[in-house]
Amino acid sequence: MYNPRFEKKAFKKEVEHNVKTLYRKTIDEATPQQLFQAVSYAVKEVIIDDWIATQDQFKKDDPKTVYYMSMEFLMGRALGNNLINMTAYREVKEALDEMGIDLNAIEDQEPDPALGNGGLGRLAACFLDSLATLGYAAYGCGIRYRYGMFKQKIENGYQVETPDDWLKEGNPFELRREEYAKEVRFGGNIRVEYDDATNRTKFVQENYESVLAIPYDMPVVGYGNHHVNTLRIWDAQAITNFQLDSFDRGDYHKAVEQENLAKTIVEVLYPNDNHYAGKELRLKQQYFFVSASIQAAISKYKKSHDDLHKLPEKVVFQMNDTHPTVAVAELMRILLDEEGLGWNEAWDITTHCCAYTNHTIMAEALEKWPIDLFSKLLPRVYQIIQEIDRRFLIQVREMYPGNEEKVRKMAILYNGQVRMAHLAIVAGFSVNGVARLHTEILKHQELKDFYEMMPEKFNNKTNGITQRRFLMHGNPLLADWVTEKLGTKNWITDLSLMSGLKKYADDPKALAEFMDIKYRNKERLAAYILKHNGIEVDPRSIFDVQVKRLHEYKRQLLNILHVMYLYNQIKEHPEMSFYPRTFIFGAKASAGYIRAKEIIKLINSVGDVVNNDRSINGKLKVVFIEDYRVSNAEIIFAAADVSEQISTASKEASGTGNMKFMLNGAPTLGTMDGANVEIVEEVGAENAFIFGLSSEEVINYENYGGYHPQDIYHNDQDIHKVVDQLVDGTYSNGDTEMYRDLYNSLLTNQGGSRADMYFILKDFRSYAEAQKKVEEAYKDTEGWAKKALLNTACCGKFTSDRTIQEYVDDIWHLDKIKVEVET
Numbered sequence: 001m002y003n004p005r006f007e008k009k010a011f012k013k014e015v016e017h018n019v020k021t022l023y024r025k026t027i028d029e030a031t032p033q034q035l036f037q038a039v040s041y042a043v044k045e046v047i048i049d050d051w052i053a054t055q056d057q058f059k060k061d062d063p064k065t066v067y068y069m070s071m072e073f074l075m076g077r078a079l080g081n082n083l084i085n086m087t088a089y090r091e092v093k094e095a096l097d098e099m100g101i102d103l104n105a106i107e108d109q110e111p112d113p114a115l116g117n118g119g120l121g122r123l124a125a126c127f128l129d130s131l132a133t134l135g136y137a138a139y140g141c142g143i144r145y146r147y148g149m150f151k152q153k154i155e156n157g158y159q160v161e162t163p164d165d166w167l168k169e170g171n172p173f174e175l176r177r178e179e180y181a182k183e184v185r186f187g188g189n190i191r192v193e194y195d196d197a198t199n200r201t202k203f204v205q206e207n208y209e210s211v212l213a214i215p216y217d218m219p220v221v222g223y224g225n226h227h228v229n230t231l232r233i234w235d236a237q238a239i240t241n242f243q244l245d246s247f248d249r250g251d252y253h254k255a256v257e258q259e260n261l262a263k264t265i266v267e268v269l270y271p272n273d274n275h276y277a278g279k280e281l282r283l284k285q286q287y288f289f290v291s292a293s294i295q296a297a298i299s300k301y302k303k304s305h306d307d308l309h310k311l312p313e314k315v316v317f318q319m320n321d322t323h324p325t326v327a328v329a330e331l332m333r334i335l336l337d338e339e340g341l342g343w344n345e346a347w348d349i350t351t352h353c354c355a356y357t358n359h360t361i362m363a364e365a366l367e368k369w370p371i372d373l374f375s376k377l378l379p380r381v382y383q384i385i386q387e388i389d390r391r392f393l394i395q396v397r398e399m400y401p402g403n404e405e406k407v408r409k410m411a412i413l414y415n416g417q418v419r420m421a422h423l424a425i426v427a428g429f430s431v432n433g434v435a436r437l438h439t440e441i442l443k444h445q446e447l448k449d450f451y452e453m454m455p456e457k458f459n460n461k462t463n464g465i466t467q468r469r470f471l472m473h474g475n476p477l478l479a480d481w482v483t484e485k486l487g488t489k490n491w492i493t494d495l496s497l498m499s500g501l502k503k504y505a506d507d508p509k510a511l512a513e514f515m516d517i518k519y520r521n522k523e524r525l526a527a528y529i530l531k532h533n534g535i536e537v538d539p540r541s542i543f544d545v546q547v548k549r550l551h552e553y554k555r556q557l558l559n560i561l562h563v564m565y566l567y568n569q570i571k572e573h574p575e576m577s578f579y580p581r582t583f584i585f586g587a588k589a590s591a592g593y594i595r596a597k598e599i600i601k602l603i604n605s606v607g608d609v610v611n612n613d614r615s616i617n618g619k620l621k622v623v624f625i626e627d628y629r630v631s632n633a634e635i636i637f638a639a640a641d642v643s644e645q646i647s648t649a650s651k652e653a654s655g656t657g658n659m660k661f662m663l664n665g666a667p668t669l670g671t672m673d674g675a676n677v678e679i680v681e682e683v684g685a686e687n688a689f690i691f692g693l694s695s696e697e698v699i700n701y702e703n704y705g706g707y708h709p710q711d712i713y714h715n716d717q718d719i720h721k722v723v724d725q726l727v728d729g730t731y732s733n734g735d736t737e738m739y740r741d742l743y744n745s746l747l748t749n750q751g752g753s754r755a756d757m758y759f760i761l762k763d764f765r766s767y768a769e770a771q772k773k774v775e776e777a778y779k780d781t782e783g784w785a786k787k788a789l790l791n792t793a794c795c796g797k798f799t800s801d802r803t804i805q806e807y808v809d810d811i812w813h814l815d816k817i818k819v820e821v822e823t
């Protein structure tokens with residue numbers, strides 16, 4: 001697709017012009033960062049035209065719009081992605097080449113916008129990409145954190161966190177939109193007034209603190225369709241001019257407090273993944289961006305519509321987990337208190353506008369706010385939740401007369417807490433899980449009572465990923481090969497076409513080409529590892545990769561214990577045949593998650609011992625890639641031979657890394673968990689390596705008090721040895737205490753949590769056998785190539801384009817837009 005607006009001569013001129021006006025420099029004098037800025041502004045220039053055209057089209061067509069409400073958007077770098085989606089990457093690369101500028105080096109100057117933790121935030125980013133590509137009207141609504149996900153350094157094998165100052169050099173793609181600012185109020189008390197004129201009770205919030213929410217808009221460029229949606233993230237600012245109630249005007253303390261409130265609210269992303277801590281500031285963040293976003297959506301609606309009853313025809317709020325669930329009460333508040341609607345009308349509108357996605361069944365991630373804290377911070381919102389709860393419980397009692405157990409289990413307010421998931425389910429018209437197995441577990445275990453009472457709300461939307469970033473941008477060699485083999489580029493927007501590659505599964509030439517591309521990507525990763533870790537790895541070895549957040553349920557510990565086992569095997573049987581392996585890890589641990597940090601240290605310690613043992617002839621290497629993030633993920637997926645997806649069955653809601661590996665031709669070594677189940681269904685069991693307990697088995701053990709890891713420890717010599725090596729100093733320079741906690745976690749019950757609650761020892765043998773099968777399979781070069789290619793060929797289902805189309809068909813019912821631009 002030729003894009004005349006990136007015509008080389010004009011584009012070069014534009015870059016030169018930008019370097020001159022921004023920095024008073026010539027191209028030769030500019031630093032790489034300055035070149036990044038200059039190029040980005042040149043790209044933005046073109047994006048803006050499409051952005052305006054898209055918004056004009058919205059005005060004409062008045063389409064239904066989805067507001068994707070999320071505390072996290074893990075967008076990754078914008079420049080390369082925008083160029084890809086504007087179908088200008090190649091041209092711009094050439095233009096810059098001619099100026100002596102290397103586009104890759106320029107891209108590396110961009111900080112990763114890391115406004116998310118992991119799966120949930122990256123999913124939101126993939127969804128925005130697909131929404132724009134499919135031509136739907138959508139806003140991402142979130143927070144413009146001053147500091148995103150921390151940067152991870154590994155010092156002496158330990159994780160050290162440093163702040164992610166991502167805005168330091170300025171963000172060329174954002175637009176500050178002061179004129180759309182909204183006020184958000186916290187705390188104080190509610191005065192009830194009777195208004196004789198209207199015959200209504202009024203609720204007036206007094207003595208509150210407030211902040212001004214200022215939106216920053218970032219363009220979200222669709223692929224090749226001139227469609228540009230908006231990611232709107234809110235910054236907070238103190239209210240200085242029209243501040244303060246009259247009685248405390250001049251109150252210096254209050255002014256300072258409001259200044260601080262504004263600063264702290266958006267200061268930093270909570271770096272927890274799957275762990276709820278009940279921090280007041282977190283609730284402030286939630287209400288802050290939710291209130292601002294809902295206010296903005298309503299003002300926008302009212303500009304061209306006069307009947308709020310019809311809001312559900314034009315607006316849908318999708319709540320990404322329970323984090324934005326105050327949205328339902330905030331919408332009620334606006335409809336009741338500001339728009340003067342009655343309860344029933346307001347409730348009818350709200351329950352047709354809000355939908356909820358659940359992303360985890362981990363009990364420790366469920367949001368339950370202490371009523372005390374909640375009602376103090378959000379007094380009016382709390383009153384509304386009380387009324388929602390009161391009316392809901394009447395329904396429960398009607399349906400289950402005399403069953404007070406049901407009432408207790410389902411109440412929104414219970415035991416001094418506000419249960420956000422219950423609120424989301426009661427007020428939402430749709431509740432979805434993120435993979436088939438996950439949704440089934442929700443329906444029949446975690447949310448059983450709700451499913452029984454309102455089955456029509458429940459539905460599944462298996463996650464997906466965008467092939468634009470994770471193949472076109474991350475793996476250009478394979479992307480070009482796919483285009484050549486399929487004879488079309490259409491897979492870029494229709495991933496089901498990948499199935500056309502199946503016919504090459506027995507074609508030796510095609511298989512060799514496929515594996516040659518894999519090899520070149522492994523060389524690229526090997527160079528990255530040498531540069532960043534100083535470790536030499538052999539691209540001919542099997543690249544066995546586990547990259548994801550560090551969490552016990554994801555079982556990085558199982559992986560590294562198995563590496564320790566292999567090392568023992570090689571040492572004990574030096575003559576044994578062993579195909580060289582490189583185990584690659586990447587993972588951030590939440591800063592306060594001690595055990596996760598111990599596991600990082602253990603991985604690095606095992607690496608130190610194994611990588612420096614000359615006696616094993618480099619058969620085994622262990623690499624921990626520092627600061628795993630979107631930008632290096634792209635390089636890692638492209639280079640992987642084996643995709644480690646080894647969570648305890650039932651714990652990983654879906655996983656999305658699994659799909660990125662598959663797309664890039666890496667077979668899954670995994671449990672029957674999350675979307676792995678559907679991956680195996682698509683690619684065939686013979687092209688994956690499945691092991692371990694099933695989710696039913698795990699749930700059964702859990703319901704009947706766990707299992708006895710000691711039995712395994714005492715009966716399996718290899719396991720015994722590996723577990724003992726945690727405390728015999730092998731990996732800790734003789735220190736027997738360094739990994740004592742990990743050792744104990746596997747063998748002894750500990751206040752409330754069972755020994756080996758993630759079934760690591762239970763699954764160990766089965767994992768080791770599956771690993772053995774990987775080795776055997778890899779030795780058969782052509783057989784392996786076939787498996788790898790079939791993974792790429794069968795990944796069609798896992799595009800986020802498919803996921804989004806299902807959300808549109810079943811939940812959102814959006815209208816498609818066609819943006820017309822003259823070129």
Ligand code: 26V
Nearest residue numbers: 119120272274275276359434652653654655656
């Ligand atoms: C939860 C919490 C709890 C409160 C403190 C901060 C915080 C931050 C994030 C979360 C979200 C945990 C849920 C989550 O990330 N789930 C992941 O969602 C992915 C996308 O659906 C899915 O692929 C992963 O399997 C699932 O773990």
